[in-house]
Amino acid sequence: MAFVPLNLFLLKQEVASLEWSVDDPRAIHLKKVLRTETGDRVDFGVVDGPRGKGLVKWTGSGTVQISFEWNGPHPNDLVPISLLVGLSRPQTCRKVIEQASALGVSELIFFRAEKSQPSYEKSSLWDEEWQRLLIKGAEQAFSCHLPRCEKVNCLETAIQSSLFSTTRLALDVYEASQSLSEVTIPNNENTLLAVGPERGWSQSEREFLRDQKFTLSHMGQRVLRVETAVVASVGYLSANYWPGRGWAGE
Amino acid sequence: MAFVPLNLFLLKQEVASLEWSVDDPRAIHLKKVLRTETGDRVDFGVVDGPRGKGLVKWTGSGTVQISFEWNGPHPNDLVPISLLVGLSRPQTCRKVIEQASALGVSELIFFRAEKSQPSYEKSSLWDEEWQRLLIKGAEQAFSCHLPRCEKVNCLETAIQSSLFSTTRLALDVYEASQSLSEVTIPNNENTLLAVGPERGWSQSEREFLRDQKFTLSHMGQRVLRVETAVVASVGYLSANYWPGRGWAGE
Incomplete structure (x- = not known):
């Protein structure tokens, strides 16, 4: 079955890093659809905030850690x-x-x-x-x-x-x-x-x-x-x- | 459950009348969604042909008969x-x-x-x-x-x-x-x-x-x-x- 990749992961708040369980639907998307490996960079954004890149690290102990580099605020494009x-x-x-x-x-x-x-x-x-x-x-x-x-x-x-x-x-x-x-x-x-x-x-x-x-x-x-x-x-x-x-x- | 009525029944060929089994999905739509009774008139059309009205008659013997009054050809509106x-x-x-x-x-x-x-x-x-x-x-x-x-x-x-x-x-x-x-x-x-x-x-x-x-x-x-x-x-x-x-x- 083919999936269409999500273009952007939107977070509700700007954080420096986060950790998801591998059972989290977003982690499943990172794994199964985007097929990310440790070291890959994925597009993230914050609602009413900046866009940026998330550096993916699969910890091997049931979680994925993501650390962010945020750009300046994304202009209102509505x-x-x-x-x-x-x-x-x-x-x-x-x-x-x-x-x-x-x-x-x-x-x-x-x-x-x-x-x-x-x-x-x-x-x-x-x-x-x-x-x-x-x-x-x-x-x-x-x-x-x-x-x-x-x-x-x-x-x-x-x-x-x-x-x-x-x-x-x-x-x-x-x-x-x-x-x-x-x-x-x-x-x-x-x-x-x-x-x-x-x-x-x-x-x-x-x-x-x-x-x-x-x-x-x-x-x-x-x-x-x-x-x-x-x-x-x-x-x-x-x-x-x-x-x-x-x-x-x- | 609410249904949105079909606007028009499209037939592939122009006929003077037809008869559907009450099990036909179109007959079911006439009954359950449009809630037609004998004597009701319903919008019909023919592909690349006219629009018109279909007069509904529930026969009581497992079928519905529809007799048509067709208008002139429906102009190409594509x-x-x-x-x-x-x-x-x-x-x-x-x-x-x-x-x-x-x-x-x-x-x-x-x-x-x-x-x-x-x-x-x-x-x-x-x-x-x-x-x-x-x-x-x-x-x-x-x-x-x-x-x-x-x-x-x-x-x-x-x-x-x-x-x-x-x-x-x-x-x-x-x-x-x-x-x-x-x-x-x-x-x-x-x-x-x-x-x-x-x-x-x-x-x-x-x-x-x-x-x-x-x-x-x-x-x-x-x-x-x-x-x-x-x-x-x-x-x-x-x-x-x-x-x-x-x-x-x-």
Whole structure:
């Protein structure tokens, strides 16, 4: 069986060295997937901190020791997009969390939409797994920065608690007034993007969005799954912030 | 457990009526997920043919009969993008096939890249499952049109067999000369987009791509999974063809 190597190990705190049991999943990854030997150097990072190299030493007594050489702090490489997503099935939310983190949105807020099922919130995903998925996405992207992530009770609270709100867009294949590509998003400005739950927006949510100055926008006439719509639209909007487009954050 | 309704049932051929055993997975979907009763009308489509409504009749003798009212042919709603993807793990290719079909690329060609593993081609995915995933993506998107899909031996063959080739782009986070958003893609023109396998392009593939007039392009500095890169880049490029952008195909 083939594995794809992790790009980066993210630690929660900057340390000079650490020791893992060989049974630790991270040690298993170092051994079985990266096939490291004593003396190998592996990419590590610290959440909101530096990237660096970890020097691997298999002790022969059931542990692996890693000593670090840290670089300067890794610049914030998140794009100034706040993403609001209507609570959907856990398997859908998992894909959204990992991929939104890999794409580097600044913020990911799930809200209980009128068409969300109450059972969605009871999933074990919302205990701790969501945090691991955020880290997994950032490790994949080779970044030390995680989106702020929370789960709130309704669309209104999600909008109120979002960091960004300059350009307000909501995806809607049915009642969009224009396509996402017709919306002008000035460089350097941030975007608040709302995506409905799997069963779509209710009429009262659409009215609320319009009241709150959101432009209902489509991405063509094809009906996309929530996770596909999130990745396609964040990919589209992120282009404003890629190098070469004059974004101050680069 | 909650299910998300299928948007459309796609049939391979236009028929006036049909009868399914109640054990048929499609009959089970009609019963358990859509909760249809006799007299209900459900969305159906024919591959490369019309959309219409199917009138449901549960016979009470172990079958469901469906009689159709077909509309005129459903216009081709695929975007003029040929997508080449380096063969990756089957679970990755599954996500690519279903989502590329939902996004509506015209063509999806998997090629054996230098860093593809030989085992990838032996997966049962390549027997028949890939066709079901194409249909699933189109059903999700509420479309009757499927991408042409094939699997070829190398990048060169993939390029030679692709329908479209006017603008030639290859994703590469490491040696890109510009970002995807700096590439000018005139409306009405088609695009050939190449995405490497999970382990990335080899140096000889990069040289071949440059020889073949591909522009190596990035989507920011974050390292994305193949399926995330595909959806984000196809989402980005599709914007050229969304309504309101003057594409003749609309």
